[in-house]
Amino acid sequence: MTTEGHTAEGDSRTDAAAIREIFGRIAAIPRCSGYEGGVARFLMERASAAGFPADEDAAGNVFITRPGNGGGEAAPVIVLQVHMDMVCVAAPGSDHDFAREGIDWYEEDGIIRARETTLGADNGLGLAIALHLMEHPGNTHPPVQLIATREEETTMHGAAALDSAWLAGTTIINLDDEEEGVITTSSAGMMAVGFTFPAHRIRVGGAVSWQTVEVAGGRGGHSGIEAGSGRANALSLLGILLSGLMAETGCAVNSITGGERDNVIPGQARACIGLDPVAVKQAVRFIREEERACRERYRETDPDLRIRIFPATPQEDVFAPEIAAGAASLLAGLPAGVCAMDPVIPDLVATSSNPATVSEDRGVLMIGLSARSNDDAALAALGDAFRQQGRETGATVFIPGVAPSWHYQEESPIRETMKAAYRGLFGGEMRLRGLHAGLETAWIAQKIPAADIIAIGPDIRDAHTIRESASLPSAGRVCLLVRETLRRSVDIPRRADR
Secondary structure, X not given: OEEOOEEHHHHHHHHHHHHHHHHHHHHOOOOEOOOOHHHHHHHHHHHHHHOOOEEEOOOOOEEEEEOOEOOOOOOOOEEEEEEOOEOOOEOOOOOOXXXXXXXXXXXXXXXXXXXXXXXXXXXXXXXXXXXXXXXXXXXXXXXXXXXXXXXXXXXOHHHHOOXXXXXXXXXXXXXXXXXXXXXXXXXXXXXXXXXXXXXXXXXXXXXXXXXXXXXXXXXXXXXXOXXXXXXXXXXXXXXXXXXXXXXXXXXXXXXXXXXXXXXXXXXXXXXXXXXXXXXXXXXXXXXXXXXXXXXXXXXXXXXXXEEEEEEOOOOOEEEOHHHHHHHHHHHHHOOOEEEEEOOOOOOOEEEEEEEEEEEEEOOEEEEEEEEEEXXXXXXXXXXXXXXXXXXXXXXXXXXXXXXXXXOXXXXXXXXXXXXXXXXHHHOOOOEEEEEXXXXXXXXXXXXXXXXXXXXXXXXXXXXXXXXXXXXXXXXXXXHHHHHHHHHHHOOHHHHHHO
């Protein structure tokens, strides 16, 4: 197929090369959630060099605008929306400093990956596509605004704080999706939950055998996208193991740690326990039996999963028994994975839960969890259930934030325009889907109910893990598709009138 005298394949290769260069510059800038200042400056400086008006709001979101051209000067503005931050996860044993170092990435046969860390293609590749389109939107296009938000991967603070007056248009293309050829038309609401226990400690004496119980090798993954995958949750498994060990051997617990981010399925977790020396063999047998059962259960989803018990450094104290028992019971009892499937849309997870992190700080043991649902009422009910579980195990429960869900619109001119553009370029049909993950589009839809919003993106695999990869050829094709959509969108008002 052709567009404006060029082959689609040739144009997408040219776009892919330019996107690669921009992504490389973005990847060199540290940009964990909450620390997006460097990439914000990069965007502002690049906009200034190109002669585009650019500004930041009070929340640090960046806004760049470009006027229309080629007959599209008076057309309604199209907004390209992305986020600046990334999930920062490193391989066990890595000394990568996300606060100071960019991502060490490489390309192989058009696929980009990182060494020992997450790649940050979510949403760095979408950001690169959007910036390239601002600089090279084609000969005919409407006015375009790029909005780059902050802290999407944690609190969605940037989108939540976004004042609708800053949006130059009500037609929005979000570039934070991860599958080419798909238009996402709805997304799940999100809820962050924290459970805290006072980390009361008691000193121990006499003969104690100190052991580490470790769950490792889980595949992990995005807690929304992979919610229905059946992958092992290492913290849930560790809670089951500790509850069993307490019942079998009467062990004490010195520490529980695991997980890195609320929106990542934890692939590893560990605890330091103290045993009566005569109970060590019993504990080892228990762990080996549990490992056999878990490896069988997760042989397809987590082939490298392992559960081990091995000697630990001697400790001076342990959690008070009621605290250790409460925390282990809570971890074992919290739902992990699918809570409900959508009753209408086949294979779509409706509600899920992800026990994500455990850490101890300043005398407080904290368990962090993220939950999602495409039904706001179901999410609220899940919050009530978490409060009840907290009370039953002695935890204090707090829910610092709830993000809304985004619902399918029957009429969407931008969706139909993009579908037609895809047919013209590639000769096929785009697939529509609902997404069991949180998108900033939900906040925008809440602020502007009349907004016409879609989400798309290039092929990205295993986001939020050290196995994350992305396709540059796919990014080139997505860029070409958006450019053609921009060209066709000049006529959206006339199409809507008909």
